Amino acid sequence: MTENTSNWRQKILYKPETDDRSRMRAVANNLILHLHPTKVPAPALRWTYTWGLGGLSALTATLLVITGILLMFRYDASIERAYTSIQYMETQVLFGSFVRGLHHWSANLLVITAFLHMIRVFLTGGFKLGRGNNWLVGLFLLALVLAFNFTGYLLPWDQLAFWAITVGTSLLSYVPVVGTAVSNFLLGGPEVGQATLRNFYAIHVAVLPVLLALFMSYHFWKVRKDGGISQPIRDKNERVERLTTIPHLVQIEFAAAAVLITALTLWVIFVPAPLEALADPSHPPNPAKAAWYFMGLQELLLHMHPLAAMALPGIIVAGFILIPWLDKQDDNIGLYFRSRKGKQMALVGAIWALALIPVLVIADELWLDLPAMFPTWPTLISTGLLPLLLTLAALIAIYLIFREFGHANPSEALVGLFIFLIVSFILLTIVGIFFRGANMALVWPV
């Protein structure tokens, strides 16, 4: 195929090489391609190992930068004009709706791919054998992605934007001592207003992109520095086939990128980005919901004191940060779920979450009334500390049960606990998206 390549392509782009040696040199000498090693072990290319999730995240991030820059030319970050500038884009500007839709849906997609990528890295032990630092960088990237979405969410200045940000930032005021000051600083005043829109815009289009570019570059560099992506430890005399990056890896990447871009484009054509009514500070919509990826947290808020609803995810995130130090067993790297036992623990963890979470949500809605059960206690304790401690105790109990009765080693027991947490979070998110109606009461989705 490459033999027939036309002349101009040879001159302008690169000379398609046909022998392995020059193909490897082509990778090493090209700015973009040099992020890759010149050769990769064949099993690392298996689609079902990485699911291409890191690469797809990177591609989505690139799409976001391109569409974001285009949007900046048309958007106006003032509360008088932001909404109309978006409306104008949606109705008058040729391709306006398309560019906005691409940005909106790519942002949503990136939350999903980065989240799934984290799950895949955990499940294959991708944080082991010196990869702990990159796990931390990855978590920071995920936090950046969420921060991008949180700040970007405000910019259209519609009802959804205004109230989601109002509720989200009000959480801060529960943090003792510094909370209110931090919230005032972020909002540029006591309420969401013009200063907030300015602040969030600057953070969204300048601060976060710079951080993302820096940390993504470091992330990729580190993957290579750590000897490529994680692989199972093999026998000294077992020979693994190593393939050249061109064409084997590059071909896969192009195919994945083409599929993603096509699917995304079709989606955007048929489902334009939503835009609600203009923000009205006197009248919140009912129900006033957060963006879908924050609805798991929103659901927690309906069951716990705001401080507990922040502390619980905070403690779990701290646990995620510590994972490379909690699971120090390196010999099971590169194996999904660590082992057969790990797979069993994951299954049990998932089933427990599926059984427990719906029951708890319904029980709290219908019967449990903690402030009424302990009328003399302050709510900070009855709906805060008490459920927080109970939840943490349950998590520790689950781990210990896996260890004692499941006969799992720490590495395998953590897999079970991790899956329990992830499934619980997804279930809470589903409840928040589909099962919460007016006044945030439980409803059956219609």
Place this chain on the structure above:
Amino acid sequence: MTTKNTSQPVTRRDFLKLGIGALSALALLEVGGASLIFLQPRSLEGEFGGMVTAGLVDSFPIGSVVEFTNGRFYLVRSHDGGFLAVYRRCTHLGCTVEWEAQENRFFCPCHASSFDLVGNVENTPAPRALDTFPITIDAGQIIVDTGTIQTRDAFAPDQLVYA
């Protein structure tokens, strides 16, 4: 344990190193501080945050609730004739509460907290009564200072202002 000879004189190199380090730290602090001051919360535009003249005492009937949209408060006249300026921001997570006259309560649509006429919590999750603004009455005119938010756990009679 490392033993350190403290009597050793500071060499010129050490002194310069220390000096440059300290000065750099100071410069960094200054830049950081300047940035923080630069980014400080701006003063609010419009009426909110200023003095709002609500009207004459006699124009508010007993037990009435009147909304001041720009001032972001409800002027409540309690059953014994006292005034209370209730900030409309829900103490749970900041949504705007609405006065529901038929139900005789303030209701928050975000997580269904409700409050009675004087702002006391009737229904959680709101953790405390609605905030208020100070009221002064001058020559029969009610003046509300929306720049000062007063927080409270619950209503107490001494919060009412009488003409």
